[in-house]
Amino acid sequence: MRHDATRGTALAAAAAVLLLAGCGSDDPVNHPWRPGGAPTDAPAEAPVASDLSGSVAGAGASSQESAMQAWVAGFQSANPDVSVAYDPVGSGGGRTQFVEGGVAFAGSDAPLDEEELAAAQERCAPGEVVEAPLYISPIAVVFNLEGVDSLAMSPATVAGIFAGTITRWDAPEIAAENPDVALPDLGITPVNRSDESGTTENFTEYLHATAPEAWPHEPSGDWPVSGGQSAQGNSGVVQTVTDGTGTITYADASKAGSLGTVRLGVGDEFVEFSPEAAAAVVDASPRAEGRPATSFVVELDRTTTAPGAYPLVLISYTLACTAYEDPATGELVSAFLSYVAGEAGQAAAADTAGSAPVSDALRSEVLPVLEGIG
Amino acid sequence: MTATTTSRPDARPSTRDLLTRPDTRRRVVDRLMAVVVTSAFLIALVPLVSVIWTVLGNGIERLSPYFLVVSMRGVFGGMDAGGIYHAIVGTLMVTGFATLISVPVGLLTAIYLVEYGRGRLARAVTFFVDVMTGIPSIVAGLFAYALFAIFFGPGVRFGVVGAVALSVLMTPVVVRSSEEMLRLVPNELREAAYALGVPKWLTIVKVVLRTAVGGIVTGVMLAIARVIGETAPLLITLGVIDSINYNLFEGRMMTLPVYVFRQYSQGLVPCAPEAADCIATINYDRAWAAALVLIAIVMLLNLGARLVARYFTPARGH
């Protein structure tokens, strides 16, 4: 009798597992049970029958993740037999895996340093290393203050707030730059990222370059001031700001949502973040020198006074080779990255991740290189 | 707590003192403490009820057959889509593999302790099994990572690594409960078997284990219930992935607890006002719904364990 019961339980469990295994679907978007029905207007069939097939793997910066999800989804729906995987292990991990040959392409918030560049060139030999700034994202300074949805701040004021020297919203520095805003008598709670991140690195780099007196700390991926509110990830800091009052943080612009935003002082004017303003600073910045011709590394000019430029941006590079040992891999990488750099790909990322589409000028330089990958 | 130090049972004069004081004060104190003790119990109910209530209330809405059978592949932004199928698969496979490792080792260790163990080794095993139940789960994860990183290089992440981490946490629990069950088997049964000339190992397999099987199954189910909700070790050994992965030996795997954490940390989605297919709280909704599934699994395992225990060993004490 006991045996029967055990066997019965085991059978039931096995049946449940089998049942579950039978129904599993890796295509949630087009699943017939989807609430509201599967989208029928979606590009159900690719107009050009794609003959690409196989799989290709990338790894790297988590900042690119949501854009990458959109890219992968868009590319896979046009090429149903292709599978692209992106592992958000972080910029450092992505560079390491790329150099060691573990992944075909990588995403990194920082360009390769000299040592890595040498190693990467070895990996890509006889081809060249490609570094393409395909993900340009403005970083927004956002705050939660009742009744205020936009404030103008010079870099020195922003630095003062985040360094802890300006502690109240009605401080004279803020009031002077916002004469028309009724500022509450409330303490400022700055919120920073608790994990190491490219966003923090770009933000501290910006403060360091534009307000060296108010911001004495070196640029770093880890927040240099201790004793403040912090949270993990862009979503975490935004959530923390939303939950509190008088809170302020910096985050990927796509996450800003309905929070109040800061117009940053550039030259004599205050510029609101926007994809165009972010693209403008990239175009106004010079290319880094002493790198291979296929490397499009931009030396961001944080102190730019170019009109309408928003210098607080994060550039995430896509790393690839111009030639791969396995031509099939090369073909896939080329097709995928060409899609990413193309107008459709950049628009998809702008929609889902709020990134700034690369300018036409930059695209006309990058695209031929990516299309030439083999 | 101060009371315990002042009133040892041997403090005779003060005891008599205490007992001869006017009655009303003592009655009031007695009543008061009864209220305090009872309210302590009620206080404990507050988080229990509120956890279950919030998880149910927030999770039930998104829970649907669709949610259970699809993965998150290709789902991004505030899309009203995606599910936990890949996480359920991962959880079942990883926990299952951990059980495959833990049960034989745990059961054999328990047999050793009850039937064979003598002297220093047995005492050491008993002691360190107890100590091992206190290993922080994240340390178990680091251990599994460190072990596999030696063979597969840094950045190693696949199912078996997580299963090894879980089995480090699970084995001592299995040993503890199996040991207790084996000790409950009356010695008369063993002696009867020996008297019939059955060798010891056969006695253990055919008589002792068979008698204790209900209790052992209960213990194993409780052990599974304990590790199935582990998050931290899986976060660092399995990583995260949006697609279904049926292969324990290659590639990242998603599990339910990690799924909950990941959805939580993805946070609110900023929806464009004109976007039709966008729910701002979609990530939280999915986190709550997955949490509900996870709690349901854990509670079912607990309930099943109690039922098995009741069914097989009706005469068991506590």
Add this chain to the structure above:
Amino acid sequence: MSTSDTPPVRQEDDDLQAARRPHRDTAGRVFAGLSTGAGTLILVVLAAVAAFLLLRAWPALTAGSEELAAISWIPDHGSIVRYVGPLVFGTLVAAVLALLMAVPVAVGIALFISHYAPRRLAASLGYVVDLLAAIPSVIYGLWGGLWLSRRLEGVWGWLADNLGFIPLFEGPAATPPRVMMTVGVVLAVMILPIITAVAREVFLQTPRLHEEAALALGATRWEMVRMAVLPFGRSGLISASMLGLGRALGETMAVLMILSPGLTYSFALLLAGRHQTIAANIALQFPEASPLGVSALIATGLALFVITLAVNMAARWVVARRKDFSGAN
């Protein structure tokens, strides 16, 4: 879940074994060897945990401060020891805080179940408390982060306003309350069941004679508890608390999902960005850490391992000593 006592029949068992010795068969030897091997494996695994952690932590332990400076989250001119220090401090603060909140409640619950509730209900009430232990920690994190913290904000604000003169409650209370105090509450809930379970077990073992003697002397129920039950259960309570402490020390997810971390030695429980625990820090930094960074994190994990090992060994030692004592009783 107490370990049952050694069955009194062991001696006979031994004799039986001796009697059967001539029958030695291979299967029996293999089986005995297997089970002994499994027992030994436990010891080996525990040793391996220590060994592998040490092995992996070694590069970070021996690295110079310039090398470590490449890891952005290690402070400049820092060594691993200086990095671990505040983490150990934060871990201890979290665990002790949780313990201070959990122990009185747990004792109350255990007393309620063992001496106040109707006998018939006791078992099911115990099960209800055990359910608290069954809920996975990530769900506590979710609950604490999205539901509880919002509701505690006012309480912490009141504490800071009215008791702010005590350094522990130094204000102004952080908004949102991603602070140690909130973490302490959630951790206390999480360790409540384990402390309750052990305490309940211990209280139930109070010799009936002691209890009845107290009652016969005219003691009220509370006086009986105070004079017979609590003194008897004291060492059991200590070990229960240490088990709870061990659990709280290693808790990861709830801390990770609630706390605004910071690396300082501070007792201000209502201020954000002051504390961080080892376990939460590992989970936070691990995914994007460089190889040396992973090594540094494993070094902190080693510190956690040693601390919890010490606490658990002490707890078990107290339990074992108590068992000897009560066995002789």
